[in-house]
Amino acid sequence: MRRARERRTAELVAARELTPSVRELTFVIREGSPIEFVAGQYANFHLGQDQGLQRSYSMAAAPSDAGTLTVAVTRVEGGPGSEAMHTLPVGATVPVDGPWGLFTLERVPPDAPLLFVATGTGLTPIRAMIEAELAKANARPVRLVFGCRR
Numbered sequence: 001m002r003r004a005r006e007r008r009t010a011e012l013v014a015a016r017e018l019t020p021s022v023r024e025l026t027f028v029i030r031e032g033s034p035i036e037f038v039a040g041q042y043a044n045f046h047l048g049q050d051q052g053l054q055r056s057y058s059m060a061a062a063p064s065d066a067g068t069l070t071v072a073v074t075r076v077e078g079g080p081g082s083e084a085m086h087t088l089p090v091g092a093t094v095p096v097d098g099p100w101g102l103f104t105l106e107r108v109p110p111d112a113p114l115l116f117v118a119t120g121t122g123l124t125p126i127r128a129m130i131e132a133e134l135a136k137a138n139a140r141p142v143r144l145v146f147g148c149r150r
Contacts, residue, residue: 007046008032010069010096012088018072022121023086026062027060027069027096034067038106039128043069043098047084055081058101058124062131063077069096075119078140105129121149 009031016055018024030033035043042058071086086092088094103125108114114133116126133139 005097006032007095007099008035009093010045011093012090013068015088015090021075022142023075024070024072025088027094029067029069029096030093035069037063037069037099038104038131039063039132040098040104040125041075041101043071043096044100045071045085045144046080046095046097052082053080055085056100057085058103059099059128060124061099062128072124073137074123088121092131097106102124105133113143115143117145119146119149126145 008029010027011030012025014026016024037043037059039059039062042056044054044056044148047055059069059075060072061068071085073082075086076082105114105142107135116130120135125141126144130142130144135143
């Protein structure tokens, strides 16, 4: 499935701390066409003063009519990308492109039960896939095995 991958301008419209080291950010496209993605895909965010710092983040929520992009970012000590995302104020804009990635359910038989295994923010694309599946009228069985350190 081919999708447009133009660079767009996204505005941060909501942010919340999920844990002391994980921040959830919700963006809306303000300039350019909406990003039409499939649960499991990711987008590239262009950060920094000159936007030369590119980081890829999986969408953390199923596609919606609202056209939002939600990502979850783990703060990495000394990591310029995660630091930029953790300090981005609501109302700020960043260039974004995508969608990218093939980690989706598009090639899984539609009647196959789903089993997901994840740890940490690796849950992000899986969360989007589970939300998308459970939103269907004929959702198939879904199981999740999730591991965490603390």
